Amino acid sequence: MADDPVQEMTTRYFRQRRNPFLDELLRAARNGQREDLGAEDAADALHLVPDVRRDLDRAEVTLIESVLDHGWTWEQLGAEYGNRSKQAMQQHYRRRGGKRSWPVGERPPRAESPHRLSDEDLAPADVANVREAIQVLLATAHDVAETHTVDGVWPASGALLEEISAIGLDPLPRLEHACHQAAEAIEGMVVAGWERRDPGRDARRRQSWTVRLEDEMRDMASWLDREPQGRLLPRVDRPVRAGTATAERPDHLEIAAEDVEQVQESISLTLARLEAHRAVFDQVIDELRRRQAELS
Structure with a gap:
């Protein structure tokens, strides 16, 4: 059952309402061994069905309304969803608990929220x-x-x-x-x-120094997770010496002669990045010192 997609789906759906009868119910349904499922267990498992049906109906109604809100007609939706007629699609929506209606003909565009692009x-x-x-x-x-x-x-x-x-x-x-x-x-x-x-x-x-620092720290964290990983770059505080192989030694970092130029370039790029971030931190420090002096 570990690789059973139905079991995985069921586990996800009932992760907050896992029922002890579920495994037996699924096994009995697949194997046709309903005699292994007691009457009380079966009755208790049936209590799950209305919840599942209500959740699916609500999800279906929401999806139908979303499609119609985006300008589809009942005819288009019916053709896409089970090759239903307009009337059949409307009836299906009402049976699932839908109560909304849409004007016939071209609908006015929905007002854009000022908080959304x-x-x-x-x-x-x-x-x-x-x-x-x-x-x-x-x-x-x-x-x-x-x-x-x-x-x-x-x-x-x-x-x-x-x-x-x-x-x-x-x-x-x-x-x-x-x-x-x-x-x-x-x-x-x-x-x-x-x-x-x-x-x-x-x-x-970015007039707010807290916003500037937050932007810089997020940018720096993203860069550290990504850019240095693909570069030859000294990672520990040990002396660096040119040698025959690029490797960490007990007391120093050895850089192969053919890698020296690449390591130098990586160090230069890293320094430039750190200097750019430090400039923002220095600006914030100066700003806060000015505010401190203004209140003295």
């Missing part, structure tokens, strides 16, 4: 970047779960995959990197969208 706020290039990042993430997840080999089997292609493939053969760092890339693409799209809707919004937000 609309399609007009998003740049097509940003949307394309998010779409690519999500496609890469899905392909990477599929690869990790199903098809990964030591040579790397990637069912998608693109610039992001080239960057991912440079990290190494271990699939988990690749998956983590793909998650970061997708998150960054989404965040970039959202930030740009708000700036387009409300120019200067980010500058006003």
Whole structure:
């Protein structure tokens, strides 16, 4: 039963209401051995059915209403959902507990919330970047779960995959990197969208030193999780010496002669990144000292 998809689905659904009769009920239903299921157990298990039915009905009603709110007609929905007629689809909705109605003909666009971005706020290039990042993430997840080999089997292609493939053969760092890339693409799209809707919004937000520090710490944490992992970079506080192999020694770090230039470049990039973050911290320190002096 451990690999049984029905059992897994049932366990997920009843994770807060797991019933001791459920395993026996499923086994009896599959094997036709209903005699193994006592009458009291069966009666108790039946108490689950109304809850399941109500939850599914509510979910179905919500999905139907969402589709109609996005401009579909009853005819379109019926054709998509079981090849039903308009009338049959409406009756199905009412039987599931639906009570709403929609005007006939073209519906006015729904008012956009001032707290949510609309399609007009998003740049097509940003949307394309998010779409690519999500496609890469899905392909990477599929690869990790199903098809990964030591040579790397990637069912998608693109610039992001080239960057991912440079990290190494271990699939988990690749998956983590793909998650970061997708998150960054989404965040970039959202930030740009708000700036387009409300120019200067980010500058006003960053007038708060707490916001600036939060942005810097989040950015630094994201960078540490991602960028240094693919670079030759000294990780511990030991003397560094050129040698014949790149390896950690008991009292020093040895860098192969052919790797010295790459290590130097990695150190320079890391220093530049840390200096940029330090500049923001120094600005905040100066600002707080000024405020302290103003109150003295």
